[in-house]
Amino acid sequence: MNENLTKEDKYLSVDTILFNANVYTSQKIVEAGIAIDNGRIIKIAKETNLPQASARLNMNGCLVLPGLIDSHVHLRDQQLAYREDFITGTAAAAAGGITTVIDMPNNKPLTMDSQSLRERMQLAEKRILVNVAFNSVPPHRTEEISQIVSEGAVGFKLYLLQQIGGVNIDNENALKRAFEAIAETKVPIAVHAEDKTLLEEAKKEIQKAGRNDVEAFLEAHPPDAEVKAIKRVTKLAQNSGASAHICHVSSAAGLKTIQKAKGPNVNLTCEVTPHHLFLTAQCVKKQGNIALMLPPLRTKSDTEALWKALRQGLIDTVASDHAPHSMEEKTAQSIWDVKPGIAGLETLLPLMLTEVNKNRLTIAELVRLTSENPAEIFHIKDRGSLKEGCVADIVVVDIDRKYKIDASLFESKAKFSPFDGWKVKGKPVKTFVNGQLVMDEGRITSKPGTGRIIR
Numbered sequence: 001m002n003e004n005l006t007k008e009d010k011y012l013s014v015d016t017i018l019f020n021a022n023v024y025t026s027q028k029i030v031e032a033g034i035a036i037d038n039g040r041i042i043k044i045a046k047e048t049n050l051p052q053a054s055a056r057l058n059m060n061g062c063l064v065l066p067g068l069i070d071s072h073v074h075l076r077d078q079q080l081a082y083r084e085d086f087i088t089g090t091a092a093a094a095a096g097g098i099t100t101v102i103d104m105p106n107n108k109p110l111t112m113d114s115q116s117l118r119e120r121m122q123l124a125e126k127r128i129l130v131n132v133a134f135n136s137v138p139p140h141r142t143e144e145i146s147q148i149v150s151e152g153a154v155g156f157k158l159y160l161l162q163q164i165g166g167v168n169i170d171n172e173n174a175l176k177r178a179f180e181a182i183a184e185t186k187v188p189i190a191v192h193a194e195d196k197t198l199l200e201e202a203k204k205e206i207q208k209a210g211r212n213d214v215e216a217f218l219e220a221h222p223p224d225a226e227v228k229a230i231k232r233v234t235k236l237a238q239n240s241g242a243s244a245h246i247c248h249v250s251s252a253a254g255l256k257t258i259q260k261a262k263g264p265n266v267n268l269t270c271e272v273t274p275h276h277l278f279l280t281a282q283c284v285k286k287q288g289n290i291a292l293m294l295p296p297l298r299t300k301s302d303t304e305a306l307w308k309a310l311r312q313g314l315i316d317t318v319a320s321d322h323a324p325h326s327m328e329e330k331t332a333q334s335i336w337d338v339k340p341g342i343a344g345l346e347t348l349l350p351l352m353l354t355e356v357n358k359n360r361l362t363i364a365e366l367v368r369l370t371s372e373n374p375a376e377i378f379h380i381k382d383r384g385s386l387k388e389g390c391v392a393d394i395v396v397v398d399i400d401r402k403y404k405i406d407a408s409l410f411e412s413k414a415k416f417s418p419f420d421g422w423k424v425k426g427k428p429v430k431t432f433v434n435g436q437l438v439m440d441e442g443r444i445t446s447k448p449g450t451g452r453i454i455r
C-alpha cells in the first residue's frame with residue numbers, strides 16, 4: 001500500500017454507508033452518515049465527507065445508537081435447548097436491538113471449568129447471530145479460576161441463594177479464596193444477591209403452614225435476604241480487591257445498602273432489570289406464575305426507588321435477565337416447582353425507549369446504562385459506543401413508532417411475557433452486528449455465525 005495515502009484515501013470505497021441518520025456519538029446526537037468497512041466504523045461525518053461505498057442504506061432520519069450489550073442473559077441450549085438455544089436466543093437479541101449478550105453459567109452442564117466453557121463456545125460459534133461472551137460459576141478448585149479466564153470467560157457468576165457451582169457458599173473462607181483468585185484475573189464477579197440462610201428460614205415457616213399461593217412465594221424472598229447478601233459481597237469485594245457487580249437489584253432496602261457501600265474502597269457496580277423497574281407484586285397476583293421471577297417483583301415504592309436511583313446514577317446497568325422456560329415449567333402445580341424468570345431480550349429496549357419518550361430518561365442515560373457501562377464493567381473492547389475504529393455494532397431506532405408488544409411473535413422460544421399487550425413507543429428497526437445487517441423491521445436477515453464469541 002502507498003504510504004503517502006491519507007487514512008481517508010485508503011477507504012476510497014468502503015463496504016457500507018448508512019446515510020440520512022441521527023447518530024449518537026461522543027455524547028450527542030448529530031446528523032451524519034456512518035462509513036463501515038470490514039466490520040468496523042471508519043468514519044462518522046456529514047455525507048459529503050464520506051467515501052464511496054458498495055452499499056448505501058437510507059436510515060430515514062432514524063436515531064442510530066450503539067447496539068446494546070445485555071450483560072445478563074440465559075441462552076440455555078445444550079440439555080436446556082427446549083427452553084432456548086443459541087439460534088433462537090441470539091435471534092431474540094437481534095430483534096431487540098441487542099448486539100452483544102453475556103451468557104450465564106447455570107446451564108446443563110454447568111459452565112464451571114475450562115472444558116465446559118470450551119464446549120459451550122464451540123457449540124455457539126456457528127449458531128449465533130449476535131456476539132456472545134460467557135460467564136462461568138466459580139469452580140471447585142481455586143487454581144482453575146485463571147484457566148477459565150484464559151479460556152475466555154469475561155466474568156464469574158456467583159449464586160448466593162442456593163448452591164450452584166463449585167464454591168461452597170456456606171464456607172466464608174472458600175468464598176474469600178475465590179474472590180482473591182478472581183481479583184487477580186481482573187474480571188468481575190456478578191452476584192445473585194439473596195442470602196440462602198434467610199431464604200431457607202423464611203421458606204420453612206411458610207411451607208409448614210402448607211401454603212402454595214403466590215403471596216407465599218413473595219414472602220419467601222424478603223428484601224432482607226437481598227440486603228444481607230449485598231453486605232456479604234461488599235465485604236468480600238473490599239477485602240479481596242475484586243470487582244463485584246450486583247445483579248437485578250429489586251428493593252429500596254437493597255439500593256440503600258449499595259448506596260452506603262459504594263465508594264473509593266470498593267469496586268461495586270449494580271444492575272436493574274426492566275421487570276423490576278416496571279412491574280410490582282400486583283402483577284404476579286393478576287397474571288400468576290408467568291410473572292414469577294427471582295428476586296421477586298416488589299412494591300410500588302420499590303420501583304419508585306429504582307427509578308430514582310437510575311436517574312441519580314447509582315445504577316450502572318440495565319440488563320434483561322432473559323430467562324426463558326417452557327410453559328409447563330411456568331405453570332407447575334406447586335408454586336415451589338415453578339421456574340422463575342421471563343424472556344426479556346425483545347422487550348428491554350422498547351420499554352426503555354417508551355420512558356425516553358416520556359422524558360423519564362435521556363438517550364445519553366439509556367446508552368450509558370445499556371451499552372457504555374456494560375462494555376466497561378466486563379472489559380468488552382471496541383464495542384458499546386459509536387466511534388471511528390469501533391466495531392459496527394449498531395441499533396437503528398424509530399423513536400416515534402408506536403406498537404403493541406406481542407409475545408406470540410417473539411423470536412425466543414418462550415412466547416409469553418408479563419409485558420404482552422403493553423403499548424410502547426420507540427422501536428428497534430434495524431440491528432447491525434460486526435457491520436452486517438442481522439435484523440430489518442423485525443425480520444432476521446442474516447445467517448447464524450454472524451455473531452462472534454467475545455473473549
Ligand SMILES: [Zn+2]
Binds near residue numbers: 074104321323
Ligand atoms: Zn439470571
